[in-house]
Amino acid sequence: MAIFDKDIRILIADNKDFRNIWLGETSAHFGGQLTSFLLPLIAVTYLHADGTGVGLVSAVQFVPVVVLSLIAGVMVDRYPPRRTLVAASVAQGAALAVLAAFQAADGLNFGQLVVAAAVIGVATVFYEVAYQSTLPRLLPLNSIAAANGLHQATYSVSTLAGPAAAGFLVGQLGAPPTLTVAAACSAGAAVSGLLLRGVKAPEQPRESALKAIGSGLRYTWSLRPIRDLCVQAGLSNLHEKAFLTVFLVFAVRDLDMSGTTVGVITGIGSVGALIGSLCATRLTRRWAVGGVLALGAVLAAVGLLLVPAVSQVGGYVAVLASVAMMVNGFGVALFNVFAVSLRQAIPPEHQIGAVTASYRLVALGTLPLGALVGGALADALSPGTALWAVGVSYLVVSFWLTFSPLRGARTLEEAQKLGRTTDTPESQDADRSPSV
Numbered sequence: 001m002a003i004f005d006k007d008i009r010i011l012i013a014d015n016k017d018f019r020n021i022w023l024g025e026t027s028a029h030f031g032g033q034l035t036s037f038l039l040p041l042i043a044v045t046y047l048h049a050d051g052t053g054v055g056l057v058s059a060v061q062f063v064p065v066v067v068l069s070l071i072a073g074v075m076v077d078r079y080p081p082r083r084t085l086v087a088a089s090v091a092q093g094a095a096l097a098v099l100a101a102f103q104a105a106d107g108l109n110f111g112q113l114v115v116a117a118a119v120i121g122v123a124t125v126f127y128e129v130a131y132q133s134t135l136p137r138l139l140p141l142n143s144i145a146a147a148n149g150l151h152q153a154t155y156s157v158s159t160l161a162g163p164a165a166a167g168f169l170v171g172q173l174g175a176p177p178t179l180t181v182a183a184a185c186s187a188g189a190a191v192s193g194l195l196l197r198g199v200k201a202p203e204q205p206r207e208s209a210l211k212a213i214g215s216g217l218r219y220t221w222s223l224r225p226i227r228d229l230c231v232q233a234g235l236s237n238l239h240e241k242a243f244l245t246v247f248l249v250f251a252v253r254d255l256d257m258s259g260t261t262v263g264v265i266t267g268i269g270s271v272g273a274l275i276g277s278l279c280a281t282r283l284t285r286r287w288a289v290g291g292v293l294a295l296g297a298v299l300a301a302v303g304l305l306l307v308p309a310v311s312q313v314g315g316y317v318a319v320l321a322s323v324a325m326m327v328n329g330f331g332v333a334l335f336n337v338f339a340v341s342l343r344q345a346i347p348p349e350h351q352i353g354a355v356t357a358s359y360r361l362v363a364l365g366t367l368p369l370g371a372l373v374g375g376a377l378a379d380a381l382s383p384g385t386a387l388w389a390v391g392v393s394y395l396v397v398s399f400w401l402t403f404s405p406l407r408g409a410r411t412l413e414e415a416q417k418l419g420r421t422t423d424t425p426e427s428q429d430a431d432r433s434p435s436v
Contacts, residue, residue, distance in 0.1 A: 015138070015139065015143075017138050017196060017197075018135075018138050018139060018147060020192050020195045020196060021085075021131065021134060021135075021138070021192060021193075021196055022147075022150060022151070022154070023188075023192055024085070024089075024188065024189040024190075024191070024192020024193055025131055025151065025154065025189070025192075026154050026158075027185045027186075027188035027189045027192065028089065028092075028127060028131075028185065028186065028188075028189035029154055029155055029158040029162075030158045030161065030162055030165075030185055031092075031162075031181075031182045031183075031184075031185025031186055031188075031189070032124060032158070032162070032185075033158045033159055033161070033162025033163060034162040034163070034165055034166045034178075034181070034182050034185070035096065035120060035166075035182045036061060036162070036163075037162060037163035037166045037167070038166040038170065038175075038178060038179070038182065039057050039061070039113060039116075039117050039120075040057050041166065041167070041170060042099075042103070042108075042113060042175050043057045043110065043113060045170075046103070046108070046175060047108070047109070047110050047113065049110060053110060056114060057113060057114060057117050060114055060117045060118045060121060061117050061118070061120060061121035061124070062121060062364070062367065062368070063118075063121065064118070064121040064122045064124070064125045065121070065125055065360060065361070065364045065365065066361065066364070066365045068122060068125050068126070069125055069129065069357040069358075069360045069361040069364075070217070070354075070357050070358065070361060071357075072084075072125050072126045072129040072130070072353075072357055073129055073133075073353040073354045073355075073356060073357025073358065074353065074354070074357075075126070075353075076126075076129050076130050076133045076352075076353035076356070076357075077133075077351070077352070077353035077354060081130045081131075081133065081134040081137075081193075081196065082193055082194070082196045082197065084126055084127070084129075084130040085127060085130050085131065085134075085189070085190075085192070085193030085196065086190050086193040086194055087126070088123040088124070088126040088127035088130065089123070089127060089186045089187070089189040089190035089193060090186070090190050091119060091122070091123040092119070092120050092123035092124065092127070092186040092189075093183045093184075093185075093186030093187050093190065094183075095116040095119040095120050095123070096116070096120070096179050096180075096182045096183035096186060097179070097180070097183045098112075098116065099112070099113065099116045099179050100175075100176045100177075100179035100180050100183065101176075103175050103176045103179065104176040125360075127189070128360070129353065129356050129357050129360065132340065132344065132356050133344075133352045133353045133356045134196070135147055135148070135344060136344040136345065136352055137352075141345055141412055141413060141416065142412070142413075144341045144344055144345055144412060145280065145281050145284065145289070145337060145338065145341045145412060146281050148280075148336075148337045148338075148340045148341045148344075149277050149278065149280045149281050149337050150277075151277075151337075151340070152273065152276075152277035152280070152333050152336050152337050152340075153274055153277040153278055155273075155277075156270045156271075156273040156274035156277060156329070156333065157270075157274060159267070159270040159273075163267075165181075166178060169181060217354075217358055219347070219351055219354060219355070220351075220354065220355050220358040220359070221358075223346070223347070224404070224405060225342065225346055225404065225405060225406050225415060225418055226342075226343055226346060226347070226355055226359070228400065228401060228404040228405075228406060229339050229342060229343055229359065229401075229406070230358070230359050230362040230363065231362075231400060232297055232335075232339075232397075232398075232400045232401050233335075233339060233359065233362065233363035234362045234363055234365070234366045235366070235397040235398075235400065236297060236300060236301075236332075236335070236394070236397075236398065237363055237364065237366045237367055237370060238366035238367070238369055238370040238373070239301070239304075239370065239390055239393060239394035239397065240300070240304070240332075240370065240394075241366070241367045241368075241369075241370030241371050241374065242370040242371070242373045242374030242377070242390045243304050243307075243374065243387065243390045243391065243394065244266060244374070245370070245371050245374030245375055245378070246374045246375075246377060246378045246383055246386045246387050246390060247262075247266070247307065247387065248262055249375075249378045249383045250308075250311075250378070250383035250384055250386075250387055251265070251321075253383060254311075254382075254383055254384055255311065255317060257318065261318055264318075264322070265318060265321050265322050265325055266325060268322040268325050268326055268329075269303075269325035269326060269328050269329035269332075270329055271326055271329065272303075272325065272326030272327060272328065272329030272330040272331075272332075272333070273329035273330065273332055273333040274329075274333070275326075275329075275330055275333075276296070276329065276330035276331065276332070276333030276334050276337075277333040277336075277337055279334075280292070280333065280334055280337040280338065281337075283334070284338075284411075288408070288409060288410040288411075289338055289341075289342075289409055289410060289411055289412060289414075289415065290401075290404075290406045290407045290408055290409040290410070290415065291407065292334055292338060293334070293335060293338040293339065293342070293401060293406065294399075294401040294402050294404075294406075294407055295331075295334060296331045296332065296333070296334025296335030296336075296337075296338070297331065297335050297398045297399075297400070297401055298331065298395075298398045298399065299327060299328075299330060299331025299334065300328050300331030300332045300335060300394075300398065301331070301391070301394040301395040301397075301398035302327060302328075302331070302395065303324050303325065303326070303327030303328025303329070303330070303331055304324070304325075304328050304390075304391050304394060305391035305392065305394065305395055306320075306323075306324035306327065307321050307324045307325070307387065307391070308384060308387040308388050308391060309324075310323075310324055311384070311387075341412060342406065342412065342415050343355055343356065343359050344356075345412045345413075345415060345416050346415060346416050346418075374386070374390065377389060377390065405418055406418070
């Protein structure tokens with residue numbers, strides 16, 4: 001059986017613009033995963049930072065998601081995506097190249113590392129919003145799910161390969177050459193962006209950035225299908241992050257696992273995600289898009305709930321926990337492929353950037369909260385009890401989409417019609433228009 005679904009193979013072969021932007025996204029994702037592991041590693045091994053310092057380096061790469069996602073959405077809706085993709089890639093590559101130069105000259109300090117991490121985080125926000133907002137402008141509606149399945153597969157492989165490559169390259173070559181490799185990945189993404197021609201920003205009324213942000217938020221929240229996706233994604237990510245925070249404590253303290261073993265167990269979830277992303281479009285040939293979406297959310301929760309269950313078995317805990325993480329990864333991939341596809345298909349073109357940014361703000365903004373909640377629960381309860389508490393809570397909230405109108409949508413076309421008939425300001429304006 002071929003690795004890629006037939007629809008994906010046709011998409012790569014026949015759509016030059018999509019092929020170029022996907023190759024750029026592949027380069028950006030790999031470089032991003034390599035960088036996110038590499039920067040804290042440099043803080044520990046070269047700058048001898050303490051735990052708080054390492055956490056700061058990791059956090060500043062994420063803070064821009066909360067602070068700048070909505071602004072990125074406005075820019076993507078106002079300007080051609082080519083400009084944003086190239087500028088973000090160049091900024092990220094330049095920050096990495098400067099770090100490599102400082103480290104090679106033995107002049108790198110902690111402040112420079114933090115500033116570079118912040119620049120990289122800002123660039124990543126703008127790149128991701130631009131990429132995800134561009135796909136529906138390049139592809140027909142019936143190809144969006146296949147494209148997002150390929151995107152999720154690429155992300156899964158990068159999640160596995162990026163950190164491993166960073167560790168290997170640092171060990172063999174040192175930090176400066178590894179930073180240079182990461183910068184080269186950003187350069188590849190920039191070249192891909194330059195090749196994207198003919199995709200213009202949608203026409204829309206000019207208004208202040210603040211008013212545009214408010215308009216985008218109101219639209220996103222007033223549209224129930226998108227609102228339901230935002231809520232499910234936010235709740236899922238909160239529980240995922242809380243669970244992984246508790247699991248790290250539980251595995252090391254209660255199960256006496258090494259850090260390497262814990263990393264392998266959690267990383268194996270990416271294998272499940274890869275399988276899920278490649279199977280996603282095949283599943284919708286038998287079942288409705290809305291049903292597969294809801295199934296993915298539930299499977300993700302079931303996978304994590306299996307972890308404390310198998311820890312009671314005694315032998316082969318690491319193997320069984322790895323299988324549970326694969327189930328979780330499989331479910332997460334199914335949900336992500338169709339959540340992204342639906343939020344690209346439902347809104348009108350001039351609102352895609354705003355919806356993408358608003359969704360990412362809600363979905364990713366719960367991650368730091370989940371880490372805090374997980375840590376607090378591990379301290380207030382025993383780590384094992386906290387795992388059960390988070391797992392059960394996750395299973396309960398994973399059924400949110402079963403009560404959504406999206407649950408009955410068989411195709412993206414049906415979901416799009418569902419969104420356009422929802423009681424939103426735009427649909428109300430359409431209702432007041434004369435019939436023609």
